[in-house]
Each structure stands twice: as C-alpha cells, then as structure tokens.
Amino acid sequence: MSKLCASFGVTVRQLREAQGWSQEILAEKAQLNRSYVGEVERGKVIPSLITLDKLASALGLKISDLLAQCERHRGQQAVYKLNLASIAC
Amino acid sequence: MSKLCASFGVTVRQLREAQGWSQEILAEKAQLNRSYVGEVERGKVIPSLITLDKLASALGLKISDLLAQCERHRGQQAVYKLNLASIAC
Numbered sequence: 001m002s003k004l005c006a007s008f009g010v011t012v013r014q015l016r017e018a019q020g021w022s023q024e025i026l027a028e029k030a031q032l033n034r035s036y037v038g039e040v041e042r043g044k045v046i047p048s049l050i051t052l053d054k055l056a057s058a059l060g061l062k063i064s065d066l067l068a069q070c071e072r073h074r075g076q077q078a079v080y081k082l083n084l085a086s087i088a089c
Numbered sequence: 090m091s092k093l094c095a096s097f098g099v100t101v102r103q104l105r106e107a108q109g110w111s112q113e114i115l116a117e118k119a120q121l122n123r124s125y126v127g128e129v130e131r132g133k134v135i136p137s138l139i140t141l142d143k144l145a146s147a148l149g150l151k152i153s154d155l156l157a158q159c160e161r162h163r164g165q166q167a168v169y170k171l172n173l174a175s176i177a178c
Binding site: 004052061065071 | 091093097135142150152153154156157159160
C-alpha cells in the first residue's frame with residue numbers, strides 16, 4: 001500500500017491515542033468496523049472520502065485539518081530519511 | 090451518492106475550469122481515466138485517498154487545500170439552502 005496511506009494511518013492512530021481512545025471507541029464514534037479502523041491505522045487499506053469524513057468527524061476535526069496533519073507527518077518522514085541518507089554518505 | 094462527494098466534484102470542476110483544462114487534460118495530468126474524472130465531477134463515485142492525492146497534485150494543490158476548498162463549497166451550499174428556507178417561510 002502507498003506511503004500516503006501509511007502516513008494517514010499513523011496520523012489517525014496518534015490522534016486516537018491522544019484522546020486516550022481504543023480502536024473500538026474510535027470505530028464506534030466513526031460508525032466504522034473496528035477491524036477496518038485497525039487496517040486504516042496500519043496503512044493496509046485505501047480509505048475513501050466518506051471514511052475520511054467519518055474519521056475526521058469522530059476526532060472533532062475537519063477533513064482538511066486531518067489531511068494537513070497527515071501531510072506534516074509525510075514531510076517529517078521525508079526529512080528523517082534525508083538525514084539518514086546524509087549520515088550514510 | 091453523498092453531498093460531500095457532490096461538493097467535492099463541483100470543487101474539482103471549478104478548479105479544472107479555472108485552469109482552462111478539459112476533463113481529458115486533467116485526467117492525463119492526474120493519471121486517471123477521463124470518464125472516471127467525469128464521474129468524480131458529477132459526484133457519482135466516492136473517490137479514494139489515492140484519487141484525492143492524484144487530483145490535488147495535478148491541480149498543483151495539497152490534498153488538505155483541495156479539501157478545504159470543498160468544505161468552503163459545502164458551507165456556502167448550507168447558507169444558500171438556509172436563505173431559500175427563510176424566503177419560503
């Protein structure tokens with residue numbers, strides 16, 4: 001699965017854990033299946049726009065804010081890899 | 090299909106037209122099928138996170154910026170309907 005889905009999954013997990021919620025609680029609030037939330041967090045599925053909306057609403061965010069956090073995570077990952085590459089050179 | 094997908098479709102169409110692009114041009118830039126882009130614009134399909142990424146990149150936007158524009162369109166639609174309702178009362 002894509003790096004974007006992986007970053008999105010990490011973002012959702014971080015936001016869920018920041019609330020002190022289990023996957024079950026987030027799934028219930030988002031009206032999604034618990035195992036599907038687990039797959040989203042592990043970047044194993046490609047979420048749809050409707051899923052993004054449900055997760056954002058459950059987390060008290062706009063979809064654009066949730067994606068902005070995901071984009072920041074992607075940016076940090078890119079810098080981290082660049083740093084590792086510069087150490088290796 | 091959901092109002093969210095309809096608003097997203099209108100947003101994509103407006104951004105495409107602002108560039109003076111045909112659906113064919115946007116589809117080519119986004120590496121998507123032309124008829125699929127048409128369905129997205131008419132709100133007939135639920136786009137995935139990967140499709141959002143492809144369309145945003147083609148339009149020179151972050152996914153979060155594309156969705157922020159979609160959310161503004163949804164907000165405007167809600168105000169418009171409220172105004173129509175107040176005229177009708």
